[in-house]
Amino acid sequence: MKKPAKTVTLTDNSTGKQIELPVVTGSLGAPAIDIGRLYRDFGYLSYDPSFASTASCRSTITFIDGDKGQLLYRGHPIEKLARENSFTEVTYLLLYGELPEAHQRQRFTAQLRRHSMINEGLKGFFRAFYHDAHPMASMVGVVGAMSAYYHDVTDIRNPEHREIAAHRLIAKLPTIAAGCHKRAVGEPFVYPDNSLSYCGNLLHMMFSVPCEDYVVEPVAEEALDMIFTLHADHEQNASTSTVRLAGSSGANPFACIASGITALWGRAHGGANEAVLEMLDEIGTVSNIPRYLERARDRDDPFRLMGFGHRVYRNHDPRARIIRTMCHKVLERLGDINDPAFELALRLEEIALQEDYFIERKLYPNVDFYSGLIYRALGIPRNMFTVMFAVARTVGWVAQWQEMMDDPQQRIGRPRQIYVGAKSR
Ligand code: CMC
Numbered sequence: 001m002k003k004p005a006k007t008v009t010l011t012d013n014s015t016g017k018q019i020e021l022p023v024v025t026g027s028l029g030a031p032a033i034d035i036g037r038l039y040r041d042f043g044y045l046s047y048d049p050s051f052a053s054t055a056s057c058r059s060t061i062t063f064i065d066g067d068k069g070q071l072l073y074r075g076h077p078i079e080k081l082a083r084e085n086s087f088t089e090v091t092y093l094l095l096y097g098e099l100p101e102a103h104q105r106q107r108f109t110a111q112l113r114r115h116s117m118i119n120e121g122l123k124g125f126f127r128a129f130y131h132d133a134h135p136m137a138s139m140v141g142v143v144g145a146m147s148a149y150y151h152d153v154t155d156i157r158n159p160e161h162r163e164i165a166a167h168r169l170i171a172k173l174p175t176i177a178a179g180c181h182k183r184a185v186g187e188p189f190v191y192p193d194n195s196l197s198y199c200g201n202l203l204h205m206m207f208s209v210p211c212e213d214y215v216v217e218p219v220a221e222e223a224l225d226m227i228f229t230l231h232a233d234h235e236q237n238a239s240t241s242t243v244r245l246a247g248s249s250g251a252n253p254f255a256c257i258a259s260g261i262t263a264l265w266g267r268a269h270g271g272a273n274e275a276v277l278e279m280l281d282e283i284g285t286v287s288n289i290p291r292y293l294e295r296a297r298d299r300d301d302p303f304r305l306m307g308f309g310h311r312v313y314r315n316h317d318p319r320a321r322i323i324r325t326m327c328h329k330v331l332e333r334l335g336d337i338n339d340p341a342f343e344l345a346l347r348l349e350e351i352a353l354q355e356d357y358f359i360e361r362k363l364y365p366n367v368d369f370y371s372g373l374i375y376r377a378l379g380i381p382r383n384m385f386t387v388m389f390a391v392a393r394t395v396g397w398v399a400q401w402q403e404m405m406d407d408p409q410q411r412i413g414r415p416r417q418i419y420v421g422a423k424s425r
Pocket of ligand 1 (some may be wrong): 103237268269270296297304305307309310311312361363364367368
């Protein structure tokens with residue numbers, strides 16, 4: 001076997017035994033020590049409980065440079081994609097590796113449109129859920145149930161099946177998201193209108209009613225499309241890792257995406273957008289900001305500044321900058337420019353970024369700090385914010401799942417543990 005270009009040697013100080021481990025380098029980012037042989041040849045496990053220093057796979061999809069505050073999809077800067085490309089084009093890029101040519105975009109759009117309806121039987125699930133269930137709870141149930149309706153494409157070794165399942169998931173998630181909303185507000189379900197764009201259609205299915213005409217507001221469609229691009233993928237975050245782990249056992253794609261939705265739900269992850277507005281409500285006025293920042297600094301207080309901080313970014317989250325600009329635009333066009341919550345958020349950011357606590361820990365606003373304010377301006381209820389995130393992130397989950405299925409090194413994911421329980425009883 002060819003010797004790797006670079007190695008790292010570990011020494012066990014108690015026995016003097018050594019092991020030479022290969023270093024793996026990617027095209028960008030920090031090198032990694034390949035510890036695959038560590039236990040077999042050296043008798044040690046590695047311990048990294050929240051995976052702060054662990055690369056779990058090789059990937060060509062998304063790259064984050066946390067120190068620079070840079071995010072790339074397939075090598076394209078997020079700023080450029082958000083400015084120049086539609087969400088459907090970005091979806092194609094994430095799935096297939098290249099931005100589509102005109103004919104590819106046309107064919108892909110037609111594919112997604114063809115799959116936009118859901119099986120009528122699935123609607124029974126929405127009705128079965130309690131009327132005031134959280135829409136994320138309904139979504140996870142319905143997406144999980146998709147495997148019972150679309151099992152004709154669950155042969156995961158068959159690339160054609162995988163592609164159809166991928167298209168179905170991406171195409172049907174807006175219909176399911178809108179269904180969750182309609183169930184919650186007690187209005188009739190609205191069928192997709194395939195003459196509309198992906199995000200225009202989602203707005204139509206959420207807000208139109210059979211007794212009135214509904215016209216999609218262009219700025220709402222534009223803002224949603226851009227937010228979806230920003231949310232589409234973010235390398236090996238908690239929900240994506242969950243999808244990969246579920247998929248590594250050979251589970252079908254609908255089951256895997258349902259597992260991703262559950263992981264996204266928490267407040268430390270996709271649930272943060274809902275939590276930010278709750279926090280802004282609680283803070284209430286600019287004069288209360290110092291008191292809440294004091295609470296955020298207090299280790300004994302569980303309060304954290306929601307929408308602030310990130311495991312990987314130690315600089316501005318580039319998505320937050322783009323979204324803040326869009327927030328100005330949406331509020332201006334929709335006539336809510338004096339939204340007190342937006343004013344409060346701007347002041348909170350300004351004041352927090354001057355404090356040593358946030359400077360030393362390199363805590364900056366993340367993508368979710370402003371996304372909820374835009375959603376609210378578009379009339380999207382608070383409990384739907386994380387559902388919107390899930391629709392967009394489905395693209396990343398599906399792309400990452402596809403990549404994993406094609407990876408010759410893929411085996412079932414199976415972390416080990418440090419057992420600290422009773423020895424014998
Ligand atoms: N408010 C106050 N202090 C914070 C915050 C915050 N939002 N985030 C991190 N810290 C402190 C933390 O207490 C710790 O301080 P110390 O070193 O004194 O113990 C230090 O900063 C490092 O934080 P950490 O908890 O080790 O960081 P992490 O990488 O484990 O957590 C995070 C990342 C995003 C979960 C966390 O920053 C957080 O809870 N933020 C609020 C929730 C949020 O906005 N989540 C959305 C993330 S972006 C969208 C997405 O990916 O879904």
